[in-house]
Amino acid sequence: NTLTIMQQQQSQQGSGNDYDPLFSIDLLNVELLEGTEQQQQPPLLPQQQQQPPHHYPDSSDSSFAVSLSPLSSCSSGFSPHSFGHHQQQQQQPMPLFLEEQGPDFLQLNADSTSPHQPPFLQQQQQRQQQTQAQACSGAFKTEPSVPDDVVGAAAAAPAVQPGKAGGQRHPRDDKICGVCGDKALGFNFDAVSCESCKAFFRRNAVKGVEAFKCPYSGACSIDVSNRRFCKRCRLAKCFDIGMKREYILTEEEKLEKRKKIDQNKLIRTLESLQLLPRT
């Protein structure tokens, strides 16, 4: 099924191609559509999620349960870049186009909702609070603002971002990830976060919060142990604490950086071989 399809494409493309032109268009369209439609918010959650009862499930027939899945839906947002890979491994997709313009591009896609603005706001806020109690549960209230994260430890208060306010530039003291509460080494994309949230943000920020769907209530309280289960709420939290997608290098910048590294490497090599003056 799909294969065939793809292949065709291949052929199509093959020829001339460049991907770009065509795609770009598609992308845009897609985005637009999605954006509007979706927009919204967090889903609600189905049922169980949280604590599920375990025990035998269905009693009767169950037939399906199926559905439920928490997940369900999604939308994609789409996104731009990605990177490819490098040498050894293969993997990753690449974005083809990517390069394209950095900035604008991003904005378009990313969440249409908030182009480039401070990310936080809007949607994100909502999620923020959590309810801890169980996610699902309900609470869906959105507004409450109460932050607290509870979780004691972790919590960092997002809103304020104490840090700066406090006084000097970066606060430093906190060495706790504002997203999940794990140990942080310093600032990443303009907010204090742990290494995993740093990597997560780099990988997913460009897609935007709307590209993901929360399998729970949309108000997950992120912590070290559950951070990997809800990308949407995790990403939202990242934006909430001030992480900025603009700090992520664009494909071009990364290319540039790599180029520079290679040059330096070459230079060092030559120097060591005495083929170049040592500086």
Added chain:
Amino acid sequence: NTLTIMQQQQSQQGSGNDYDPLFSIDLLNVELLEGTEQQQQPPLLPQQQQQPPHHYPDSSDSSFAVSLSPLSSCSSGFSPHSFGHHQQQQQQPMPLFLEEQGPDFLQLNADSTSPHQPPFLQQQQQRQQQTQAQACSGAFKTEPSVPDDVVGAAAAAPAVQPGKAGGQRHPRDDKICGVCGDKALGFNFDAVSCESCKAFFRRNAVKGVEAFKCPYSGACSIDVSNRRFCKRCRLAKCFDIGMKREYILTEEEKLEKRKKIDQNKLIRTLESLQLLPRT
């Protein structure tokens, strides 16, 4: 030997039984021993008897806060994880995501139909620890929640890192399938299980325990050698130890995942042919 037997089962519940001839012998023996039919167990028997239910601790919540279960994850627009492989996901399902990406072209065709749907995927999780003990017994606490979580604890001391030390790995210890006692490699659908029980659960969980009928007394003690003879008790045990059907990808999710993989494959191919920029 057993192979043949198994196949028959397929009939599914069905009427009463029919299992195979081969078994009958076993059955008879058993019956004799036990007396009435009820009560018996599948061929070989093991030791334990009944089953004590319980799950691994992980289940629930943590003490505080949150807890939530991690489950499913997100879906993202694409999702996370995996697929078809997953995991990792896993992942944890990213490059991402295709969703967006590039290949739009693909999308056009492929799914233009359903553009935005929410696909999702999965995720992963891991809970840590636990395991050990085995099932039975024990402890039944449920609460502790996710191991990982442990959170609570953790909260305080970060150091802990629950479990694993390194990071994510799980706990280490040797893992034993909570369902049949065979060797386990890690978590599957949120509980430690062997590869065969993983496949079994994926294939049958959606139908529900009630969809099957126990040929014995309904209280089979599952072990490596008899696990294939009573689907009902095996499935029940799966749920008991905490395996969650929500973790099974839905048809849509699987589709999405496959699509993503195909796209990546195409891209890789094109790259290797130099028809696309390598990133």
Added chain:
DNA sequence: AAGTGTTCAACGGGTTCA
């Protein structure tokens, strides 16, 4: 020292095939 990106092995989802 900071703060980007890169690498890589583990994880855990599905898929194949005998």
Added chain:
DNA sequence: TGAACCCGTTGAACACTT
């Protein structure tokens, strides 16, 4: 049914420039 395998995601380490 289940062993073997595929592969996206995650996060700890690490490489580099500034």
